[in-house]
Amino acid sequence: MSVQDKATLRLLDKADKEIRKLPRNVKGALYDFQYKFRENPANPTNGFKQLKGERLFSARVGEYRAILFHVGNQDYILVALRPRGQVYEHLERYRFDINQVTGALEIFDVVASEEATAAERAAPAQAPDTEVVPEAEPAPATGAEAEPAPATGAEAEPAPATGAEVDSVPELGDEPEETGGPTPRPLLADYTQEQLRELGVAEGLVSLALSITTESRLLGLVEYAPRHTEEVLLALADGRGFDEVMEEVTRPVAAPEPVDTTDYSAAFARPATRVTTSDTDLRQVLEDDFAAWKVFLHPTQHKLVKRDYKGPARVSGGPGTGKTIVALHRVKHLVEQLGPGYTKPVLLTTFNKNLAADLRHRLLDLGGPQLLDRVDVVNIDQLASRIVSESDQGRQRRRSINDQQAAREWQDMLTELGEQNWDADFLNAEWSQVILGQSVRTRAEYFRARRAGRGQRVSRAQRAEIWQLVERFTMRLEERGVWTFRQIAEAAARVEGDRAAKIAANREREARAGGQMLHHQDQSHANLRFRYKHVVVDEAQDLNPAHWTLLRAMVDHTENDIFLVGDTHQRIYGNQVSLSSLGINIVGRSARLTLSYRTTREILGSALGLLGEETWDDLDEGTDTLRGYRSVLRGPRPSFHGAGTWEAEIDDLVSRIGAIREQAQTEGKFASIAVAVPHRDMVGEVERGLVRAGISAASLRPEGPPAGHEESVHVGTLHRYKGLEYQHMMVAGMTDGLVPHSSVDRHKDTDPARYRSELQMARSLLFVAATRARDSLLVSWHGEPSRFLPPNATTLAAAPVPPARGNKAQAEEANLGDGLFKPPNALL
């Protein structure tokens, strides 16, 4: 058999959950089987035979048999693994449909869905992406003794508009029959079958979905439903209207062409069919070394990764929507398009050091050393320093200082001058954002400079005063042998700008010469090249204008030059930019991700409340929104705790963290926990409290946790949590006057625009910290709660809330009677 005759064996997204539940010996048998099968499906030891219709086959896997769906050619999908004796029973339970809207091939077990909606479930549904605890006994997806679903016809044929499932619904034991009370209104009573179909709900589940009256049953249904059906139904249940769901959930993944619901090969090839694409992926599932982000990209993510852009492109989206994942896959895609070589033509950059280290690590995980070899992964300030130190300017040997140190220098200078008209913070921001940010080099240029996002207006006379102070300030820094990262970025941008100008001049000369050999003196820059072919930026919202000018100059204006991902709702350094004014034109090449893979629906809804009524920019002249931002994960509601004093708050935190740790230890698991606080002093205090209680803790540094402390409880200021993720997140010290800091109020009357932007930044900071939580979020304060918390925070703190520990089931129970499906923008 030749290589191309080899078979492929794939796994659909969600099916990995069932496979991972299998006992170790069965997984081992499957591991061996998949090798033999790919080499030659017809190998007699595989016991390969046709089951039913033309597409369903089975093969021997130890004591089990695999049920396989034949897509076409030599492509197969693993549908289920069942004990040998049961393989022929109830095959009609499996539906193999091509979704009429998305064009995806969807395989699902209709009986499992019905049963999950029928029985009062002992435990609430598990979040779709949470770890599955292996069961002791092998079991098919649902008990074999379950009544089969009515036959749904041949696999190749979609079911009739309303299948027999409709009739079976009342037999599911839904509430009316159980209680004899008044018929409860179905959750989705406002929608018709036709609307669900239009939204792309799997045909076999439309009627069932419309009949469901309780939240817990809906969660049961979506657990077994195809991904798109799950997203649509939960979004509707969350109170998003038909139009919003159509716009945000369905339209982005709808097939561009009319869908032929009998063409399985075409469906299989569509990105909407989320399927493992390589043998390695299947092996990783079996070896429990499986990271869904590497394999099952959301179709929206997939499109963004693969698309060709005529120029710079931007992807925005709320926290946890997979922007970083898209950036990583994009880098991989770009490298795959390069010819062989030893250089690093792709730059992957982000805001700070620890995020760059994390990107490097994940890129290695995604594509191995051969991928990393072609990519320069470096944080933006380090990149700028590198450029400057390679250039003439680097010979000046100046020490870098950070923004706070620069602000202190401003303060010292103003005090020495006896200058009272100007505020040090204001001048520092004006200098770094407007003057350095736009490479303003002369007074005249400063008179003309744009001051987007800078609040307080300044007159011409005031600009003249500012300019004079800035000149004095830069001389002062020079005398002291120091400079700020902004100055370094600006210097680097100038170096690269000069290089880009020389390349352009060279091209012009070449064009003028009509391809003729140039004179020797004209060739001085003939070998100059742009540093990179592609630039990919993560956490784009925090880069300053000088960074963008630098990046723009490092890559030619060509296809796929700059790809940036970020969320302005998470901007925490006040670097508002207008990309188009910096030569980065993203108009018509912007997209948004809306499905969170990290944050549960409960945390997401609460965190959105923290943003208040502010508006956010889109890194350009427009505004960005979190419309459609949603999740299909679930867990306990965030919990609130007020204390009388900071010491009491720490004690409370420590005991709650101790309880989570203990619980995790009992279950033989590790629980990642972090505490975010508003001020540096508080970090040490929390850390000491934890250590005193015998809990290993470490404070986060700019480059992340100290080595050897990856599994300790991490403690850090809110700023340190950018881009990170923890199972349990504690946001502490949320006290009035600390969040936002009381110093913000002094601008209220003197500079209302600045007041607003400081408040907005403080909100974003809290939003970032709260959305680092995967499973649970705890918010605490001492004294009066922060004004950013809901007005009823104290009442919430007093109310019985789910325990702040790792017991999801118990916490979820506490949620259920409480109306789980609140509109996602409901306050905490």
Ligand SMILES: Nc1ncnc2c1ncn2[C@@H]1O[C@H](COP(=O)(O)OP(=O)(O)OP(=O)(O)O)[C@@H](O)[C@H]1O
């Ligand atoms: N397609 C996917 N399948 C499974 N998991 C995913 C997928 N996309 C993202 N994730 C997971 O979701 C989480 C959040 O992803 P990521 O960090 O890329 O989000 P983000 O949008 O960059 O978040 P933030 O803006 O908060 O930093 C990660 O744990 C990631 O592994």
